[in-house]
Amino acid sequence: MTAALRTVSLEDVAKEAGVSIMTVSRAFRRPEALSEDTLSRVLQAADALGYVPNQIASGLRSRRSQTIACVIPTISSSVYANVVQGLSDAITADGYSLVLGTSNYGVDEERRVMTSLLGYRPEAVVLAGGDHRPELTRLVTRLKAPLVEIWELVPKPLDMNVGFSNHAAGAAIVEHLIRMGSRRIALMTIRAEHARARARRIAYEAAAARLGHEPIVVTSELSIEGGRRGMAMLRARHPDVDGVFCVSDSIALGAMLKANEIGWSVPDEIAIAGFGDFDIARHIPPGLTTVRVPEARVGQVAGEMIMSRLLRRPEGPYTVDVGFEVVARGSTNRNPMKRVRR
Amino acid sequence: MTAALRTVSLEDVAKEAGVSIMTVSRAFRRPEALSEDTLSRVLQAADALGYVPNQIASGLRSRRSQTIACVIPTISSSVYANVVQGLSDAITADGYSLVLGTSNYGVDEERRVMTSLLGYRPEAVVLAGGDHRPELTRLVTRLKAPLVEIWELVPKPLDMNVGFSNHAAGAAIVEHLIRMGSRRIALMTIRAEHARARARRIAYEAAAARLGHEPIVVTSELSIEGGRRGMAMLRARHPDVDGVFCVSDSIALGAMLKANEIGWSVPDEIAIAGFGDFDIARHIPPGLTTVRVPEARVGQVAGEMIMSRLLRRPEGPYTVDVGFEVVARGSTNRNPMKRVRR
DNA sequence: ATCTTCGCTGTTATCGTTAACAGAGACGGC
């Protein structure tokens, strides 16, 4: 067991500078309250000793941990990685730090991890989505701290909410498929559907009903390989479809590659749409039509709303819809007159 | 300014259970030291009140923050996202949490951010790479806390080091190109070269010398679009090359797509190799030859080494080479006899 | 000349927890 070593404290700096510890404390927190002479002497002493203010002691006494707790499903997904990046950038300027946990898409794990993070007495809490264990809901609402649910717009936010409507996005992309000429559209989704995928499915089902056909749903895994398999299944079971909405770009990419292999012509025989606008989507011929969500902006707005509540005006918007954009590319471009968007 | 509210403390639980606060503290930290009866009474009271141990107070008194500070260049890169995921997974089991910061590839920003994180008195520190500001080096070494430099193997680690050799990986992939028949090989790299890309370039230059030609270097941006541009430049300036090593899969993908567009046949006229083994690399026809690094494992091993030093046996290995793997696929498969690896 | 105000610095108590030690019974050995 490594011995826990003492680091430089206010007292050490105070001795070095020949002042009281309170004066040193003020040198960092309210420098304008000190005389120029004292201030420079203190800062010089602090610098010489390599003093770094102890946030733990400060947090205990002042009840301000300068910390924000965030639990997301996973970091290994560019979606959440970008959200976290935006969040982190938005709060560091004000001296706040991010304490991060991952739930691996499980509500029990989310509760466990966030409960443990609450031990650090974060001044604000960020959770993904709107589906949480009631025990966790009780715990975080009782904190009376700013709380943001991110990524999807939820029906009844606990406090603040930043994201976009998966239902609207699903409806928009299926609408796009229809407008481009598809009349029999399938949905390719994932086995264990979470709230996000479910909302997209519901929008799809409504559209299928309007087209006058039963929903055609293929389930697979969330990967390129999953998309390939899904496409093979679709070809075998429903060769009559002329459009497919994949709930993720990974799946759509796999579907597109598989279609190419088996000679199912995209977009002439089958149009393909994805979700996420991954980097590759615009580059893979003939270009993948998809939905783009401003990921980093979700985190950034969440961070700004939190900091606004913590430091500035007490009130602001509680729900922000960051929107989405249907990016039309070649994979749905049935009309040879229209140019492919790059 | 939000009022900082009091949360449930040991004292509240102690009153509720009719014991001293020390007994409550022990119920969480050394439950075996209490009688069964007392323990259950305390736990029940804690549960009823929704008590979450205050890590800040605990950390202050015990000098153990249960926190590990980590600064990486960016989270918006699957590489670091995976490393962080592995690290996070490895430490949460022991009750530790990750405090995360990003440097955006700048050593000054790295120093600034890590210094701020040191305020939380982390029990261990994780930094990316081996290039740090001397002020930061002084600060973190003086902590006497476990310190891990991750991702690349560095010549003189400050303490522990987990990663792989970019030089060896670069040499291996160029060697593979040569073995597959390339005789005039170009390097496609990025403008602002960091230590990683530089090590790969040096390996490349040695190989070019062995082949008996001057280094042929094209610089571009780290993106698919950058790869496309790079490939166009290469075609214009060096149409005689028959192989290209791209320092990233993004670039290699762009290069491959561009080659396809301009009718430069891959792999027959030009072999292409990338770096990173992104998901798409195996799926894009004819399959992209690349280097696979066990990203999550880097984080996991770093986490295990730290926990080992903090909680268990005092000593273990100081440097771990997680290695890499050249994944041979169609983009370098000049020999029609050999099957493409999927 | 005295009072008030202001700018600057110091003193005291406290945040919630744990390290260290102290004490009260129970229990068994001799």
Added chain:
DNA sequence: GCCGTCTCTGTTAACGATAACAGCGAAGAT
């Protein structure tokens, strides 16, 4: 019956910072 040992619980004093207030000159007001 005395003493040591063991099990369980409680008391006291920190950890390093800050909130709140106190003090003390100097300058300005009356």
